[in-house]
Amino acid sequence: xxxxxxxxxxxxxxxxxxxxxxxxxxxxxxxxxxxxxxxxxxxxxxxxxxxxxxxxxxxxxxxxxxxxxxxxxxxxxxxxxxxxxxxxxxxxxxxxxxxxxxxxxxxxxxxxxxxxxxxxxxxxxxxxxxxxxxxxxxxxxxxxxxxxxxxxxxxxxxxxxxxxx
Amino acid sequence: xxxxxxxxxxxxxxxxxxxxxxxxxxxxxxxxxxxxxxxxxxxxxxxxxxxxxxxxxxxxxxxxxxxxxxxxxxxxxxxxxxxxxxxxxxxxxxxxxxxxxxxxxxxxxxxxxxxxxxxxxxxxxxxxxxxxxxxxxxxxxxxxxxxxxxxxxxxxxxxxxxxxxxxxxxxxxxxxxxxxxxxxxxxxxxxxxxxxxxxxxxxxxxxxxxxxxxxxxxxxxxxxxxxxxxxxxxxxxxxxxxxxxxxxxxxxxxxxxxxxxxxxxxxxxxxxxxxxxxxxxxxxxxxxxxxxxxxxx
Numbered sequence: 050x051x052x053x054x055x056x057x058x059x060x061x062x063x064x065x066x067x068x069x070x071x072x073x074x075x076x077x078x079x080x081x082x083x084x085x086x087x088x089x090x091x092x093x094x095x096x097x098x099x100x101x102x103x104x105x106x107x108x109x110x111x112x113x114x115x116x117x118x119x120x121x122x123x124x125x126x127x128x129x130x131x132x133x134x135x136x137x138x139x140x141x142x143x144x145x146x147x148x149x150x151x152x153x154x155x156x157x158x159x160x161x162x163x164x165x166x167x168x169x170x171x172x173x174x175x176x177x178x179x180x181x182x183x184x185x186x187x188x189x190x191x192x193x194x195x196x197x198x199x200x201x202x203x204x205x206x207x208x209x210x211x212x213x214x
Numbered sequence: 215x216x217x218x219x220x221x222x223x224x225x226x227x228x229x230x231x232x233x234x235x236x237x238x239x240x241x242x243x244x245x246x247x248x249x250x251x252x253x254x255x256x257x258x259x260x261x262x263x264x265x266x267x268x269x270x271x272x273x274x275x276x277x278x279x280x281x282x283x284x285x286x287x288x289x290x291x292x293x294x295x296x297x298x299x300x301x302x303x304x305x306x307x308x309x310x311x312x313x314x315x316x317x318x319x320x321x322x323x324x325x326x327x328x329x330x331x332x333x334x335x336x337x338x339x340x341x342x343x344x345x346x347x348x349x350x351x352x353x354x355x356x357x358x359x360x361x362x363x364x365x366x367x368x369x370x371x372x373x374x375x376x377x378x379x380x381x382x383x384x385x386x387x388x389x390x391x392x393x394x395x396x397x398x399x400x401x402x403x404x405x406x407x408x409x410x411x412x413x414x415x416x417x418x419x420x421x422x423x424x425x426x427x428x429x430x431x432x433x434x435x436x437x438x439x440x441x442x443x444x445x446x447x448x449x450x451x452x453x454x455x456x457x458x459x460x461x462x463x464x465x466x467x468x469x470x471x472x473x474x475x476x477x478x479x480x481x482x483x484x485x486x487x488x489x490x491x492x493x494x495x496x497x498x499x500x501x502x503x504x505x506x507x508x509x510x511x
Contacts, residue, residue, distance in 0.1 A: 054222065054224050056222075057221065058219040058220055058221050058222075059219075061222060077219060078220065078221070078222030078265065079216065079217035079218065079219050079220055079255065080216070080217075081216075081217075081252065081256060084216070100215070100253070100256060101253045101256075101257075102249060102252075102253055102324065105321070105323065108323060114323075114326045115322065115323045115326075116323050116326060116327055117249075117323050117324070117327075119252075119253075119256070120248055120249050120252045120253060120324075120327065121248055121252060121327070122222070122245075122248065122252060122255075122265075124222050124224075124267075125245075125248065125267065125269070168323075187322065189321070189405075189407075190321030190322060190323055190324075190407075
């Protein structure tokens, strides 16, 4: 997606859509996407883990694809549609996926949870009938130190069943 | 840690992009998928004056086979290549290695952003695309202010993170001759998607029981991917009843891997033996499964 980006090392103007709303930022191009999401837009649901792209806790959706926001400059997201964990539920309650995570003990410390939710959101959107093997493969992209992954996979399978209904 | 300040430009034509790179040959860096450059910026391992984001330059992401040559745009993501079925049937058998290699890189969030051009230009000696380029004798097409030139893989990788790309030049395409036969890639890392401490790729054609072509390339044992010429010469023309263990021993004997804080030379040699045995088995045994990537655990 081509979008105009213009500015200086001190300030470069970009526009992007975040959780359905257009936002305009005037930022240094050296800022990472996760840094701008958290500090400038107050969306602290996306967590910083390793800052090197190894853990996936920074995962957001950019134009429908799960990406590591620590491996993107914010200016690269100009013109893109971003979805963060805050954008999953558009009402006061939790989505079936989020409820399934809670019900199946798919989180303990919660550090991997926003990233896992975003991975699951993309997978179930693109492959609603994904096999358990596919689900297992998808969540292996992100590190979880607490759950051993089994309950995360169970939660996603359960949410899959609910979305089918 | 936060990156040092830089100027960011996103040219919309190839001419603009080359102009930016040529305008500051020592201070401009190309940004493609960012999966290698952005962490380097964040840790300040890289401190360019200008970052030239080439993702808005059209025409760099095409995938095609013409006149027996696969032409791979440098901005093709690993995911693009994972999903690509090159035309040509059995005559292009060895191109099926591309999808297998792509599928083994990182995870999907990495693969949707990272590009083959970025990986090749980054020239990590362990990298899957670098080993594949060396195996398939790829040509790396560079565009600069004085025109276009194609550099064979054997002349392209000059050292760790050092390539034949001159200041002001941009890698625009990777060309690989289509060919029959089988090819496979095997690597060893803690997790299947790790870059791999050692990576071995092999290709072969067998005609009437004789090995008419055998190529093998290894990454992670030197400052660039290495072709095991001596092993190739011994195997080509030989009967395909040679044992895979013998080939593995030959490969292990023909390498002198680096030693560093990550692993000893001896350990890397053991990996070369084990991985070359698997790769050779994959390309020489019949019936053979489709291109597969295996990782030792």
